[in-house]
Amino acid sequence: MTTPxxxxxxxxxxALTCPGDKAGPCAVCRRKTHRYGPGGRPLCAWCxxxxxxxxxxGVHYDSARP
Ligand SMILES: [Zn+2]
Structure with a gap:
C-alpha cells in the first residue's frame, strides 16, 4: 500500500457504482461502501x-467480524 x-x-x-440500496457502512471504519448483494463486501477497499x-x-470474511 503506497496510497494512504x-x-x-x-x-x-x-459505493458510487453500485445501486444505492446495496451501499452500507464498512464494518471497520464506517465508510460508505458497496456492502450488500453480489460483489458487496463488509469492508471498504482500504480496510x-x-x-x-x-x-x-485467502482471508475469509468471517475473520473480519467487527
Ligand atoms: Zn473501511
Whole structure:
C-alpha cells in the first residue's frame, strides 16, 4: 500500500457504482461502501487491503467480524 486511505467521510469508489440500496457502512471504519448483494463486501477497499496485508489473499470474511 503506497496510497494512504482518504478520510472516512469519502465513500468507497464501489459505493458510487453500485445501486444505492446495496451501499452500507464498512464494518471497520464506517465508510460508505458497496456492502450488500453480489460483489458487496463488509469492508471498504482500504480496510480490505489492510486485512489482506495482515492475513494474506485467502482471508475469509468471517475473520473480519467487527
Ligand atoms: Zn473501511
Amino acid at each position: 486511505p482518504p478520510p472516512v467521510t469519502e465513500p468507497d469508489p464501489s 480490505m487491503s489492510a486485512a489482506r496485508d495482515r492475513w494474506g489473499p
